[in-house]
């Protein structure tokens with residue numbers, strides 16, 4: 116079962132009204148969406164997920180609450196396109212709770228976990244063609260090094276990539292545990308005692324397979340362009356690369372031009388369109404109750420000027 120992260124905080128900062136038009140960009144198992152739906156009896160919820168199983172499961176959960184929602188089985192990179200198709204050009208609130216859900220991690224056959232033996236897969240959308248198998252067996256050594264460094268911040272990127280290339284010439288690397296073994300053989304003993312040695316490489320491959328960073332960046336910009344005056348965006352990230360993207364984009368739209376900072380009165384036209392409301396991490400109690408919350412960070416922004 117998936118335990119939602121920062122649930123109460125999101126509910127508070129989304130600032131929902133009875134009739135709000137809300138988007139949950141990452142429906143998952145509807146933890147956040149079920150609570151959102153309860154808050155908007157006269158509004159509407161559009162919930163995206165690219166994972167078919169998640170949409171089926173969540174529909175069963177949401178339909179018991181009320182019917183003013185629609186689940187959109189698609190990647191949230193199509194946020195604007197999907198909403199404008201439905202004549203929705205402006206929204207009151209949107210939530211991104213990034214990454215994978217616990218069921219995705221726990222289901223052996225999805226191949227996300229370095230603890231469980233499975234075919235190398237890691238696709239959130241089971242219908243897409245690129246999988247972890249292709250990344251590991253077909254990417255050039257230089258590309259493996261680049262993604263391990265960039266998306267995993269892995270300091271043994273070169274030795275791990277070299278070993279992968281050496282092994283796959285003999286026989287394709289087909290499973291998660293085969294890959295874990297190769298990573299273990301390419302990293303020093305000391306490294307293995309710190310944290311699981313495959314953690315960063317698995318993160319990097321998952322980001323590559325699902326193009327997580329570029330997709331998020333594009334969708335967040337779309338969300339900013341759609342949110343109404345006083346509308347809010349809440350983003351929960353789970354690693355520094357996602358968080359950096361969010362932080363920089365939020366800064367760009369909420370910072371006053373430094374050249375204007377010393378002006379006694381700033382003309383309305385030069386005021387930034389957004390205001391940062393809050394950045395927070397889970398409470399001590401949540402961290403004790405939910406291991407997945409450990410690296411979570413919530414950022415909240417509000418539109419303060421008509422766009």
Ligand SMILES: C[S@@+](CC[C@H](N)C(=O)[O-])C[C@H]1O[C@@H](n2cnc3c(N)ncnc32)[C@H](O)[C@@H]1O
Pocket residue numbers: 117118119120140141142143144145146147148163164165166169189190191192212213214215216239330
């Ligand atoms: C952390 S879970 C969300 C959990 C949810 N908030 C809850 O409380 O049950 C993230 C979900 O977002 C989905 N997801 C991640 N990236 C996506 C994308 N680019 N487009 C659509 N869905 C995405 C994943 O498939 C996963 O189900």
